Amino acid sequence: MAKESFPQEQKPEATAPEVPQKQSLFSKKLVLFGVPIFILQVVVVYLLVAMFILPVRPEAPGVARSDNEAPTPEQFVQHIFVVKDVIVNPAGTNGTRFLLTTIGFEVSSQEAQQELEKKELQVRDALNTILTSKGLDELVSVQQREALRTEIANRVRELATSGKLTNVYFSKFIIQ
Numbered sequence: 469m470a471k472e473s474f475p476q477e478q479k480p481e482a483t484a485p486e487v488p489q490k491q492s493l494f495s496k497k498l499v500l501f502g503v504p505i506f507i508l509q510v511v512v513v514y515l516l517v518a519m520f521i522l523p524v525r526p527e528a529p530g531v532a533r534s535d536n537e538a539p540t541p542e543q544f545v546q547h548i549f550v551v552k553d554v555i556v557n558p559a560g561t562n563g564t565r566f567l568l569t570t571i572g573f574e575v576s577s578q579e580a581q582q583e584l585e586k587k588e589l590q591v592r593d594a595l596n597t598i599l600t601s602k603g604l605d606e607l608v609s610v611q612q613r614e615a616l617r618t619e620i621a622n623r624v625r626e627l628a629t630s631g632k633l634t635n636v637y638f639s640k641f642i643i644q
Contacts, residue, residue, distance in 0.1 A: 546574055547574065547575045547576070547577060547578055547580065547581040547631075548572045548573065548574050548575070548581070548637075549572070549573045549575060549581050549584040549585060549591075550570065550571070550572045550573075550639075551570065551571050551572075551573075551588065551591055551592060551595060552570045553568060553569075553570060553640075554567075554568070554569050554570070554571065554592065554595050554596065554599065555567070555568050556595075556596055556599040556600045557600060558599070558600065558602055558603055558604050558607055558643075559600060559601055559602060559603045560603045560604065561604060565604060565643065565644060566643075566644055567599060567607055567641075567642070567643050567644075568640065568642040568643075568644070569599070569638055569640055569641045569642070570638070570639045570640035571595065571620065571636065571637065571638055571639070572636070572637040572638075572639055573591075573621075573624060573633055573635075573636055573637075574633070574634045574635035574636075574637065575628065575631045575632065575633055575634065576631045576632040576633075576634055577630065577631040577632075579630045579631055580628050580630050580631020580632065580633070581631075583628055583629070583630050583631070584624070584627070584628055587627050587628075590627050591624060591627060594620075594623045594624060594627065595620065598616075598619055598620055598623060602616065604643065607643060608643060613638070617636045617638075620636050621633055621635075621636045624636075
């Protein structure tokens with residue numbers, strides 16, 4: 469038998485696909501012009517925000533200042549004492565309902581904040597006494613919330629002898 473020779477099929481060599489010249493030119497332009505323009509826009513927006521939006525801050529309550537006088541950093545410092553997770557049973561619920569609240573007290577000085585921190589047990593007791601004396605209708609009513617703030621502020625002012633209590637905040641007020 470004679471060996472027959474078959475012509476071998478020539479396989480094309482695998483070559484990397486050629487990148488069209490337009491796509492390569494676009495990528496270079498994007499890197500050379502697009503990225504610096506984007507960075508420039510970010511810097512401009514940051515400067516505009518820093519110059520025009522951030523300096524307009526509300527004044528601290530109780531701080532008088534003339535229009536010509538620039539605000540000092542002390543005017544923007546808030547001293548807040550927070551009593552976390554006060555849980556009480558409102559009056560008339562026989563233990564079937566409860567109120568979970570976190571209350572913040574804004575005071576005028578660091579000394580007043582430290583004094584309230586030392587008297588946290590007395591503050592919690594005052595809060596428990598006030599909140600357990602209120603019924604569900606008083607606690608749920610938004611109109612009564614301001615009266616509740618005033619009552620709490622008056623009681624805590626008796627405990628804090630240094631500084632001034634300026635505000636009472638409810639950061640959590642959950643009735644279950």
